[in-house]
Structure formats: C-alpha cells, structure tokens
Amino acid sequence: MEQKLPLPPFNFETAKQKVQLAEDAWNSKDPERVSLSYTVDTEWRNRSQFINGRQEVVKFLTVKWDKELEYKLKKKLWAFTGSRIAVTFEYEYHNTAGEWFRAYGNENWEFDENRLMKRRLASINDVAIKIEDRYL
Numbered sequence: 001m002e003q004k005l006p007l008p009p010f011n012f013e014t015a016k017q018k019v020q021l022a023e024d025a026w027n028s029k030d031p032e033r034v035s036l037s038y039t040v041d042t043e044w045r046n047r048s049q050f051i052n053g054r055q056e057v058v059k060f061l062t063v064k065w066d067k068e069l070e071y072k073l074k075k076k077l078w079a080f081t082g083s084r085i086a087v088t089f090e091y092e093y094h095n096t097a098g099e100w101f102r103a104y105g106n107e108n109w110e111f112d113e114n115r116l117m118k119r120r121l122a123s124i125n126d127v128a129i130k131i132e133d134r135y136l
Helices: 012-028 031-035 054-067
Strands: 038-046 049-052 069-081 084-094 100-111 117-129
Touching: 012 031, 012 069, 012 084, 031 054, 038 054, 049 054, 054 069
Parallel strands: 038 117
Antiparallel strands: 038 049, 069 084, 084 100, 100 117
C-alpha cells in the first residue's frame, strides 16, 4: 500500500498541508489524479449523492467538471484531530449557458493509516452570481 505523507495523527501544520494538497488536486480538474488521494473503497456523501470507490469518484468528477466550467476552488482548514480533518470551502464555476455560481460548503474527512481518505462527507450550497461578482 502506498503511503501519502504526512501520515495521521495530524498536527496543525500537517493538517494545513493536507488541505492545500487537496485544493491543488481538485483545481487540477484531473479526476484520476484526485481519485488517488482516496482509498480504493472510499465512501462519499456529496450533497444527496452517495459514491463508493475510486472508480465512482472518477466518474462523478468527470461529469462534474464537464458541467462546472472554469471551476476554481479554495479550501480552508476548520478543525482537525487524529485522523480527521474538517474544512470549509467555496468554489466558482459557470454552466454551459454561461451562468455563474459560487458554491459554499463544509467537508469532514477521515483518513486511513496511509493518509488516504476513506470517508468524505460534503454539504454544499450553490448561489447564482453575476460575472462581475466573481473573486476566485
């Protein structure tokens, strides 16, 4: 099994590092790259969707980034303990009709001993915005 540094238990610096690594990966908009941060049998709740395993993660993210164009994400560390991290985030994107949105949310992450995320729980709200109101 591949280990991804830093390993749990997290401290303030390693938790911040993990959040930045996640932000960078998601902003790549590369579903395969992102999926490698998760266990093979990862479990997600994303809004009302339940996603299980890396293959479903890749499929989900491929569809997401085909619809959410010019996607740009910012994550912030909220809390951490042991093998868990909580983040707040916001991202902006537009749809194929050119309508812009900003999404706000919270995620709870749980990692295995190799620092792969085995569980991701996300609550997300979208708000329509004008193009001139973008800031990400």
